[in-house]
Amino acid sequence: MRSFVLVVGFLALVGGCGPRSVLPDGGVELVDAGTSALDAGGADAGDADAGALGDAGEATHDAGDVDAGLADAGADLDGGGDAGAFIDGGLDAGPRSALDGGHGRVHGECFRVPPELSQPTPSYLQVRLDFEMDQYDEPAERPRLTQGAQVMLATPNAGGSSAISEAFAFEVLALCEGATLVKTETQITYLPPTSKKTDILVSIDGQQVGVSVTRAVSFPPDAGYPLTPQRIAFLEGKLDDILVSSANVQPPDRWVKQLLVVMAQGDEHAATLRAAWQQIDAMSKADTVLYVVVTDGPDAPLY
Numbered sequence: 001m002r003s004f005v006l007v008v009g010f011l012a013l014v015g016g017c018g019p020r021s022v023l024p025d026g027g028v029e030l031v032d033a034g035t036s037a038l039d040a041g042g043a044d045a046g047d048a049d050a051g052a053l054g055d056a057g058e059a060t061h062d063a064g065d066v067d068a069g070l071a072d073a074g075a076d077l078d079g080g081g082d083a084g085a086f087i088d089g090g091l092d093a094g095p096r097s098a099l100d101g102g103h104g105r106v107h108g109e110c111f112r113v114p115p116e117l118s119q120p121t122p123s124y125l126q127v128r129l130d131f132e133m134d135q136y137d138e139p140a141e142r143p144r145l146t147q148g149a150q151v152m153l154a155t156p157n158a159g160g161s162s163a164i165s166e167a168f169a170f171e172v173l174a175l176c177e178g179a180t181l182v183k184t185e186t187q188i189t190y191l192p193p194t195s196k197k198t199d200i201l202v203s204i205d206g207q208q209v210g211v212s213v214t215r216a217v218s219f220p221p222d223a224g225y226p227l228t229p230q231r232i233a234f235l236e237g238k239l240d241d242i243l244v245s246s247a248n249v250q251p252p253d254r255w256v257k258q259l260l261v262v263m264a265q266g267d268e269h270a271a272t273l274r275a276a277w278q279q280i281d282a283m284s285k286a287d288t289v290l291y292v293v294v295t296d297g298p299d300a301p302l303y
Contacts, residue, residue: 142154183201198255216292245258274292
């Protein structure tokens with residue numbers, strides 16, 4: 001009986017010394033939690049290429065796409081707000097530090113575009129891009145951006161001075177939505193060739209998506225951005241242009257949906273954009289995703 005107890009004790013000791021399981025590293029990066037609610041306010045219009053209207057005295061802003069505004073006072077972000085998002089480390093990435101995306105940090109809930117690609121209805125999404133204390137310097141800091149953004153900055157577009165804002169619109173989509181660059185503006189084919197055009201063709205979740213980019217900015221920068229009929233009309237015009245380019249784009253460049261990315265100078269601009277969006281008819285909105293990027297910190301190069 002004593003020998004049996006010794007054997008059992010020995011076996012129990014051997015069983016307890018087996019190898020421990022090790023939890024695998026997730027291999028993902030956590031993007032800081034985003035904003036949960038928008039401040040009330042208005043937004044500015046101004047497609048610079050089109051002689052966008054700025055605030056004070058409706059002054060014409062410099063060339064580039066300065067855009068219209070919408071916003072619901074204190075409106076919550078669609079699909080959730082204060083959620084941290086996981087970003088796969090290798091999305092079309094150039095040299096970058098962990099969460100910063102190379103230049104600027106994205107705040108907000110990410111990966112909300114893929115579920116929208118199969119929906120026949122329009123949607124409004126919003127995130128933030130914070131430059132903190134680091135203003136972007138072109139071209140010296142170009143190598144810090146994603147590969148796609150670098151290609152865009154090195155490639156002439158169809159006109160205007162909006163290259164930096166378009167590159168950072170792509171940067172946010174690459175970091176937050178997993179977008180990769182397929183074609184730049186002048187590489188996309190249309191019939192007729194004089195058709196309204198989109199700014200970039202990207203791939204998100206394995207599907208081709210058209211991306212038009214514009215800006216909501218006050219002129220001068222400290223002017224307000226109230227909702228006006230002109231700003232509603234400007235945003236509606238951008239949405240109507242998207243319908244034309246979507247109808248005329250040729251295979252194999254055809255996309256499943258378009259995003260209208262608006263780089264917004266502040267919370268008031270985003271609020272005005274949302275308010276304008278709510279007043280635009282369903283025909284103009286179609287199935288477009290309005291993707292508003294509110295910029296914080298030293299963001300002057302974008303505007």
